[in-house]
Amino acid sequence: MYDVVIVGAGVSGCAIARELARYDASVCVIERAEDVCCGTSKANSAIVHAGFDAQPGSLMAKLNVEGNRLMYEWARELNFAVLPVGSLVVCVSEETRPGLDELLARGQANGVPDLRIVERDELLAMEPNIADEAVAALWAPTGGIVDPFGLTVALAENAAANGVDFRFNAAVTAVERTSAGWAVHAGDDVVEARAVVNAAGVYADELHGMFVALADGSPASEAVPTVAAEPLQIVPRKGEYYLLDTTAGAHVRHTVFMLPTAMGKGVLVSPTVHGNLIVGPTATDIEDKEAVNTTPAGLAEVASKCSLTVKDVPLREVITTFAGLRAHQEKHDFVIGEVAGTRGLFDCAAIESPGLTSAPAIGVMVSSMVATRLGLAHKPEGSFDPTRPGVVNLAITSFDDWDELCRQDSKFGNIICRCCRVSEAQIVDVIHRNPAATSLDAIKRRTGATMGRCQGGFCTPKIMEILERELGVDASEVTKRGPGSELVVGRNKDRLPQPAGALEGGDAR
Amino acid sequence: MSAAIERRAIVVVGGGPAGLAAAIAAYEAGEHDVLILERDTQLGGILNQCIHNGFGLHTFKEELTGPEYAQRFIDRADELGIERRLGTMVLDISSERVVTTVSAANGIDRIQAGAVVLAMGCRERPRGALATPGYRPAGVYSAGTAQRLVNIEGQLPGREVVILGSGDIGLIMARRMTLEGAHVACVAEIMPYSGGLKRNIVQCLDDFGIPLLLSHTVVDVEGRDRVEAVTIAQVDERLKPIPGTEVRYPCDTLMLSVGLLPENELSREAGVELSPVTRGPVVDQSLQTSVAGIFACGNVLHVHDLVDFVSQEAAAAGTQAARYVMADAEEASASRGIPVAATDGVRYTVPSFIDPQRMDDTLTVRFRVANEFRDRYVSVYLDDERIQHRKKRVMAPGEMEQVVLKRADLLAREGLSQITVKLEEA
Numbered sequence: 001m002y003d004v005v006i007v008g009a010g011v012s013g014c015a016i017a018r019e020l021a022r023y024d025a026s027v028c029v030i031e032r033a034e035d036v037c038c039g040t041s042k043a044n045s046a047i048v049h050a051g052f053d054a055q056p057g058s059l060m061a062k063l064n065v066e067g068n069r070l071m072y073e074w075a076r077e078l079n080f081a082v083l084p085v086g087s088l089v090v091c092v093s094e095e096t097r098p099g100l101d102e103l104l105a106r107g108q109a110n111g112v113p114d115l116r117i118v119e120r121d122e123l124l125a126m127e128p129n130i131a132d133e134a135v136a137a138l139w140a141p142t143g144g145i146v147d148p149f150g151l152t153v154a155l156a157e158n159a160a161a162n163g164v165d166f167r168f169n170a171a172v173t174a175v176e177r178t179s180a181g182w183a184v185h186a187g188d189d190v191v192e193a194r195a196v197v198n199a200a201g202v203y204a205d206e207l208h209g210m211f212v213a214l215a216d217g218s219p220a221s222e223a224v225p226t227v228a229a230e231p232l233q234i235v236p237r238k239g240e241y242y243l244l245d246t247t248a249g250a251h252v253r254h255t256v257f258m259l260p261t262a263m264g265k266g267v268l269v270s271p272t273v274h275g276n277l278i279v280g281p282t283a284t285d286i287e288d289k290e291a292v293n294t295t296p297a298g299l300a301e302v303a304s305k306c307s308l309t310v311k312d313v314p315l316r317e318v319i320t321t322f323a324g325l326r327a328h329q330e331k332h333d334f335v336i337g338e339v340a341g342t343r344g345l346f347d348c349a350a351i352e353s354p355g356l357t358s359a360p361a362i363g364v365m366v367s368s369m370v371a372t373r374l375g376l377a378h379k380p381e382g383s384f385d386p387t388r389p390g391v392v393n394l395a396i397t398s399f400d401d402w403d404e405l406c407r408q409d410s411k412f413g414n415i416i417c418r419c420c421r422v423s424e425a426q427i428v429d430v431i432h433r434n435p436a437a438t439s440l441d442a443i444k445r446r447t448g449a450t451m452g453r454c455q456g457g458f459c460t461p462k463i464m465e466i467l468e469r470e471l472g473v474d475a476s477e478v479t480k481r482g483p484g485s486e487l488v489v490g491r492n493k494d495r496l497p498q499p500a501g502a503l504e505g506g507d508a509r
Numbered sequence: 510m511s512a513a514i515e516r517r518a519i520v521v522v523g524g525g526p527a528g529l530a531a532a533i534a535a536y537e538a539g540e541h542d543v544l545i546l547e548r549d550t551q552l553g554g555i556l557n558q559c560i561h562n563g564f565g566l567h568t569f570k571e572e573l574t575g576p577e578y579a580q581r582f583i584d585r586a587d588e589l590g591i592e593r594r595l596g597t598m599v600l601d602i603s604s605e606r607v608v609t610t611v612s613a614a615n616g617i618d619r620i621q622a623g624a625v626v627l628a629m630g631c632r633e634r635p636r637g638a639l640a641t642p643g644y645r646p647a648g649v650y651s652a653g654t655a656q657r658l659v660n661i662e663g664q665l666p667g668r669e670v671v672i673l674g675s676g677d678i679g680l681i682m683a684r685r686m687t688l689e690g691a692h693v694a695c696v697a698e699i700m701p702y703s704g705g706l707k708r709n710i711v712q713c714l715d716d717f718g719i720p721l722l723l724s725h726t727v728v729d730v731e732g733r734d735r736v737e738a739v740t741i742a743q744v745d746e747r748l749k750p751i752p753g754t755e756v757r758y759p760c761d762t763l764m765l766s767v768g769l770l771p772e773n774e775l776s777r778e779a780g781v782e783l784s785p786v787t788r789g790p791v792v793d794q795s796l797q798t799s800v801a802g803i804f805a806c807g808n809v810l811h812v813h814d815l816v817d818f819v820s821q822e823a824a825a826a827g828t829q830a831a832r833y834v835m836a837d838a839e840e841a842s843a844s845r846g847i848p849v850a851a852t853d854g855v856r857y858t859v860p861s862f863i864d865p866q867r868m869d870d871t872l873t874v875r876f877r878v879a880n881e882f883r884d885r886y887v888s889v890y891l892d893d894e895r896i897q898h899r900k901k902r903v904m905a906p907g908e909m910e911q912v913v914l915k916r917a918d919l920l921a922r923e924g925l926s927q928i929t930v931k932l933e934e935a
Binding site for chain 1: 609614615616633635636637645647648651653657658661662665668729734
């Protein structure tokens with residue numbers, strides 16, 4: 001019996017778990033995928049939004065601005081990569097300039113610091129590759145870029161280090177009322193808890209439906225916001241992206257957005273914390289919550305729209321394309337609160353952009369809501385450790401420091417991923433952390449291995465060997481991203497008819 | 510890391526076929542202070558996983574497997590006592606030829622080299638670089654990665670295979686997968702001609718009844734966790750898929766052989782000028798790059814089809830590197846030479862500059878053509894005068910061509926300003 005079960009180990013779920021770990025409470029995160037950060041959290045623009053976009057007074061506006069502030073603070077405690085590169089919203093025609101002023105006013109109303117309009121000359125100095133049509137831009141110095149995997153993993157590791165349990169490969173199939181609270185059926189398990197938090201991303205509407213079915217009119221708490229016990233619909237909104245090689249990473253220095261025109265919304269062009277250039281996304285509402293495939297139309301749209309704000313984007317330097325699904329809801333605001341008529345069933349739903357930026361603030365808000373409802377007390381002073389050791393990043397380590405690392409562990413001298421400079425030491429490190437990285441993609445998200453220009457061509461077999469050795473498994477059990485994504489299907493010739501007498505022939509293979 | 514910087518006459522970056530041949534040639538040219546740096550735990554490079562035969566026909570007049578071919582060079586290097594550091598990856602080369610390495614054994618080391626020979630080879634173009642639409646499941650492998658899994662690890666990457674791209678590794682892997690018990694449905698090639706050697710199409714596809722679909726490409730990859738099917742469509746002259754021609758192939762594996770890219774990250778850091786066509790360094794008749802004392806050979810210079818030619822080219826680079834360190838600096842910093850222009854169906858030449866004063870009596874100029882050609886002449890012009898005119902029945906981008914220039918011819922032309930290699934119809 002836990003105090004709290006959180007459904008979903010995306011960035012919201014992990015942030016809530018980390019913040020709940022400050023309280024004297026038992027907490028469990030259950031996740032349908034094999035690792036943290038496998039849904040919306042892993043495939044997005046990786047932007048720390050400044051907060052000028054959301055409507056003043058909305059929950060989104062409040063949590064964005066607060067999340068932005070906390071993001072930079074937490075990066076120091078939790079050692080994930082965030083860079084305050086600042087963002088520009090570029091106006092490409094004089095007719096739309098009023099829109100820029102409107103955005104400035106909205107940002108100021110939301111409490112975004114240091115916003116101002118930059119005119120073309122200054123803009124050109126800031127971004128030499130800006131489109132010829134650009135006339136001015138809104139400059140938001142508090143905008144930034146973040147490693148979404150690093151952030152989510154850091155939150156999860158810190159939560160785990162402070163006592164939170166994680167269960168993976170456990171999709172929720174049902175929620176039941178018990179005498180003491182709630183029973184969540186997940187995979188082969190039934191997990192009981194006094195409170196359940198729905199942080200299920202694009203599936204949050206289905207879980208919300210299960211919650212609503214359990215509402216019995218029990219009174220709400222005045223101290224806790226409520227969510228109406230009505231149907232909620234989350235629409236998967238697909239966004240497709242190009243990721244370009246680090247050779248193109250300096251094509252822009254800031255995150256460049258386009259001020260929408262009558263022609264449409266445009267796409268962003270931004271450096272990433274890994275040194276790449278990201279271009280996208282599209283926005284297409286779909287039905288299939290698993291459809292993270294890229295499409296010819298989507299990729300063509302990104303390729304054509306990026307030139308509206310930035311000149312000569314070197315798309316030929318593409319190293320991968322990908323698609324992510326935002327958890328879009330019609331009203332376009334976060335849905336956070338206790339479901340009316342239940343006691344202890346909480347929604348944290350419709351967390352679409354700027355959800356990644358808002359995650360720290362969401363963690364604080366939801367944890368305090370749950371703590372209030374359950375009457376949880378803070379842990380005694382000093383018994384919550386807010387820090388988490390980062391994973392070494394050799395790409396930004398000086399040769400002297402690297403040499404010192406090799407003295408401590410010679411595995412730092414054995415490079416596995418040559419494109420991103422990841423050594424055996426980092427890979428072994430993340431395999432043995434909690435939550436553990438047990439697949440190729442889990443290792444990728446934590447170390448960057450396979451993320452470079454060869455996309456795992458050289459290092460995939462080497463990482464497979466390390467996983468086999470460290471986990472004590474056979475190659476056929478090593479996966480790209482959990483059960484069903486095995487990397488090899490068997491041994492050479494294992495289904496060929498064996499020649500007569502082969503065994504007597506002494507062939508030991 | 511020791512405080513004192515180590516000094517070596519010649520540092521060869523890479524212990525594959527190019528690095529081995531370069532090191533041996535440098536030693537044989539009289540410079541015995543040669544060091545090979547190899548990131549793998551053994552010498553031989555990619556040849557170690559090329560267990561098929563067909564190597565060495567030019568060099569040894571016999572058909573060897575890749576490991577056998579490599580072993581001949583490793584044996585020779587052993588015989589000469591050429592030093593090598595295995596498990597050692599080069600992290601940086603400065604324009605002053607300071608080479609920084611990392612290894613489990615020694616951590617970070619710095620070496621001041623008299624000359625550097627770049628022999629890092631190439632890598633495969635990945636699926637992501639094609640921006641192929643669809644899902645990104647397990648079971649999408651570049652052919653070389655699959656080759657390593659099968660030939661070195663004994664692991665079968667899949668049972669029902671579609672191959673995109675008809676580069677030589679893809680063709681070789683079509684046969685290999687078949688021999689290991691998998692079924693290869695087809696090889697799709699976006700171009701109207703194959704990117705591989707004719708003999709590989711015959712021996713690896715035709716002999717096994719594997720269809721080669723020219724002017725076809727993959728337009729969709731299905732399967733969220735593991736490949737479940739791919740869709741192949743015909744393309745038009747502009748290489749755009751033609752609607753209505755799609756055919757779906759249920760399979761568990763998509764293998765890619767869609768091009769090799771010289772691996773020049775270190776060259777770029779060293780300030781070496783790269784060719785946008787080959788993506789390898791721009792070199793002169795000595796295979797010297799734009800940075801004095803840095804030479805290049807093998808697949809890092811331009812992608813080869815035959816290892817025999819890699820060995821020949823690398824031996825030349827090694828010899829020139831030895832001459833460089835043994836000569837005085839003045840000769841070394843001579844002018845760049847006469848530009849070699851590649852025109853009329855010739856995509857590039859290696860080298861791109863020739864100084865007749867400093868070339869050997871003969872010089873092999875290697876090149877590739879831009880399309881499939883029949884009954885064309887390969888011509889060499891010294892300024893406006895044609896000095897070579899040789900008919901070739903068939904030329905294709907997948908097969909490297911060469912011309913041999915004579916020093917005497919070049920010296921005989923006063924004020925020579927351009928050498929041109931081109932194709933002519935008559």
